[in-house]
Amino acid sequence: xxxxxxxxxxxxxxxxxxxxxxxxxxxxxxxxxxxxxxxxxxxxxxxxxxxxxxxxxxxxxxxxxxxxxxxxxxxxxxxxxxxxxxxxxxxxxxxxxxxxxxxxxxxxxxxxxxxxxxxxxxxxxxxxxxxxxxxxxxxxxxxxxxxxxxxxxxxxxxxxxxx
Amino acid sequence: xxxxxxxxxxxxxxxxxxxxxxxxxxxxxxxxxxxxxxxxxxxxxxxxxxxxxxxxxxxxxxxxxxxxxxxxxxxxxxxxxxxxxxxxxxxxxxxxxxxxxxxxxxxxxxxxxxxxxxxxxxxxxxxxxxxxxxxxxxxxxxxxxxxxxxxxxxxxxxxxxxxxxxxxxxxxxxxxxxxxxxxxxxxxxxxxxxxxxxxxxxxxxxxxxxxxxxxxxxxxxxxxxxxxxxxxxxxxxxxxxxxxxxxxxxxxxxxxxxxxxxxxxxxxxxxxxxxxxxxxxxxxxxxxxxxxxxxxxxxxxxxxxxxxxxxxxxxxxxxxxxxxxxxxxxxxxxxxxxxxxxxxxxxxxxxxxxxxxxxxxxxxxxxxxxxxxxxxxxxxxxxxxxxxxxxxxxxxxxxxxxxxxxxxxxxxxxxxxxxxxxxxxxxxxxxxxxxxx
Numbered sequence: 001x002x003x004x005x006x007x008x009x010x011x012x013x014x015x016x017x018x019x020x021x022x023x024x025x026x027x028x029x030x031x032x033x034x035x036x037x038x039x040x041x042x043x044x045x046x047x048x049x050x051x052x053x054x055x056x057x058x059x060x061x062x063x064x065x066x067x068x069x070x071x072x073x074x075x076x077x078x079x080x081x082x083x084x085x086x087x088x089x090x091x092x093x094x095x096x097x098x099x100x101x102x103x104x105x106x107x108x109x110x111x112x113x114x115x116x117x118x119x120x121x122x123x124x125x126x127x128x129x130x131x132x133x134x135x136x137x138x139x140x141x142x143x144x145x146x147x148x149x150x151x152x153x154x155x156x157x158x159x160x161x162x163x
Numbered sequence: 164x165x166x167x168x169x170x171x172x173x174x175x176x177x178x179x180x181x182x183x184x185x186x187x188x189x190x191x192x193x194x195x196x197x198x199x200x201x202x203x204x205x206x207x208x209x210x211x212x213x214x215x216x217x218x219x220x221x222x223x224x225x226x227x228x229x230x231x232x233x234x235x236x237x238x239x240x241x242x243x244x245x246x247x248x249x250x251x252x253x254x255x256x257x258x259x260x261x262x263x264x265x266x267x268x269x270x271x272x273x274x275x276x277x278x279x280x281x282x283x284x285x286x287x288x289x290x291x292x293x294x295x296x297x298x299x300x301x302x303x304x305x306x307x308x309x310x311x312x313x314x315x316x317x318x319x320x321x322x323x324x325x326x327x328x329x330x331x332x333x334x335x336x337x338x339x340x341x342x343x344x345x346x347x348x349x350x351x352x353x354x355x356x357x358x359x360x361x362x363x364x365x366x367x368x369x370x371x372x373x374x375x376x377x378x379x380x381x382x383x384x385x386x387x388x389x390x391x392x393x394x395x396x397x398x399x400x401x402x403x404x405x406x407x408x409x410x411x412x413x414x415x416x417x418x419x420x421x422x423x424x425x426x427x428x429x430x431x432x433x434x435x436x437x438x439x440x441x442x443x444x445x446x447x448x449x450x451x452x453x454x455x456x457x458x459x460x461x462x463x464x465x466x467x468x469x470x471x472x473x474x475x476x477x478x479x480x481x482x483x484x485x486x487x488x489x490x491x492x493x494x495x496x497x498x499x500x501x502x503x504x505x506x507x508x509x510x511x512x513x514x515x516x517x518x519x520x521x522x523x524x525x526x527x528x529x530x531x532x533x534x535x536x537x538x539x540x541x542x543x544x545x546x547x548x549x550x551x552x553x554x555x556x557x558x559x560x561x562x563x564x565x566x567x568x569x570x571x572x573x574x575x576x577x578x579x580x581x582x583x584x585x586x587x588x589x590x591x592x593x594x595x596x597x598x599x600x
Contacts, residue, residue, distance in 0.1 A: 003188065019484065023234060023235035023237075024482045044480065045423055045440040045443065048483055065239065
């Protein structure tokens with residue numbers, strides 16, 4: 001069923017004239033103030049630029065690989081270095097009990113966003129006006145404990161797309 | 164996803180494997196045969212058991228075709244294809260291949276050598292290739308598939324034409340053309356189209372001494388020989404890289420080898436190798452880059468054809484998206500129907516081997532069906548062995564995108580495209596329409 005869904009989505013995108021590429025990991029971006037000019041993905045022997053008016057970050061947080069964790073416990077967002085709300089050190093990542101009803105703090109990690117799904121800083125100011133966030137990259141929910149992973153992904157993905 | 168240091172060996176990435184099996188769902192070889200258990204098994208899983216000093220636990224890794232689809236779809240960036248290739252090289256080094264097979268592999272893997280020997284006697288060589296008893300004997304003694312699609316040798320090699328061709332342009336804007344063995348000995352028309360195209364855009368095309376990129380040797384685990392070949396190319400090409408003169412190629416596999424496969428598999432990370440890698444471009448990639456920059460303007464005339472286009476698995480491995488489709492999409496009137504097939508099956512020297520020929524044909528079956536379904540007079544494909552496999556599996560002639568680009572600029576093109584174009588209702592002028600800024 002996962003593969004069927006994937007194919008349905010890819011076909012829909014391609015029917016509308018979009019292109020879906022496998023294996024091209026986005027590594028960096030060119031920025032002008034709070035505007036993203038282009039992003040760069042890893043290609044053989046170089047980076048490949050992609051320019052667009054609007055961008056959606058759906059890199060999946062910790063589980064998806066969009067967040068990278070250092071040995072210190074610091075978690076950073078892999079492409080734009082967006083600020084992530086996360087527990088401080090690795091000691092604070094987990095509860096003692098494996099199946100703790102409180103869940104584990106580290107899985108709550110995410111980037112704060114406004115109702116438009118744009119990333120915001122601690123004052124609520126928009127960090128990049130042409131970027132939206134979807135799915136597990138977002139702060140404010142805990143997918144494993146809530147069983148909300150795909151639900152959040154669907155709703156926020158749809159919303160980000162509509163905006 | 165863990166970001167590893169640029170130069171750690173590919174085997175380190177095995178820890179990133181989350182056993183999701185997405186690689187196995189995409190592998191075209193394990194889909195058609197049980198002789199290959201799949202990328203996850205062969206790559207990250209088996210790698211844990213491959214100790215350097217001990218014999219390898221399995222030989223099925225030789226059935227990996229090196230198409231790299233697994234790499235493309237792995238969500239955590241495990242370098243499966245590289246691991247398999249290196250494991251095969253260890254098997255070769257440990258003497259696990261019977262002598263006959265190793266001889267056979269070396270024969271089919273040395274395209275340049277074969278070319279050098281056969282080219283002077285091309286008519287005779289071509290007759291022998293087509294003579295069924297000779298092919299039967301080759302299969303019985305050496306294991307070279309008797310039905311495998313060996314193309315005919317050209318009578319005039321590419322470099323011979325290049326050194327004599329009339330319009331050698333001198334210009335400040337220079338490019339180096341890396342022709343590769345297939346253009347040199349089998350399809351010089353593609354090199355001609357590329358040179359005409361680049362010269363029409365105002366570039367002086369330099370064809371320096373160069374040799375086989377060594378990919379067939381890499382694919383057969385002959386790393387020592389491959390290293391010599393690559394080092395030789397680096398020595399020939401690095402001065403152009405240092406001078407900022409781009410190295411452009413029409414063979415997707417050759418350019419990928421120069422960019423990435425040779426440095427990765429052989430762990431060659433010295434400055435000269437890296438310079439050459441960073442300076443190497445696929446021709447579609449290069450021209451698109453110039454168009455994006457605005458340093459080149461092209462006025463294509465219409466080419467009213469509907470043609471099937473197969474993107475080779477090794478072209479996707481460049482991770483540039485679909486530069487061929489993008490560039491061909493600029494030609495007015497040209498309808499490109501992209502194949503969804505992951506791999507044509509030939510996988511370089513793979514499909515030429517008796518024990519793998521059937522697997523290769525089965526892997527290619529969906530592609531052959533697609534081709535027949537398009538009713539296309541020609542199929543477009545960037546890789547030489549794919550072209551030969553597609554023609555072998557369907558009877559449809561094949562061309563490289565650069566030939567269409569040349570035609571769309573009114574430049575001279577050869578068969579088979581020439582014949583197809585002649586049958587079109589006559590149209591626009593034959594003027595060259597290419598402006599360099």
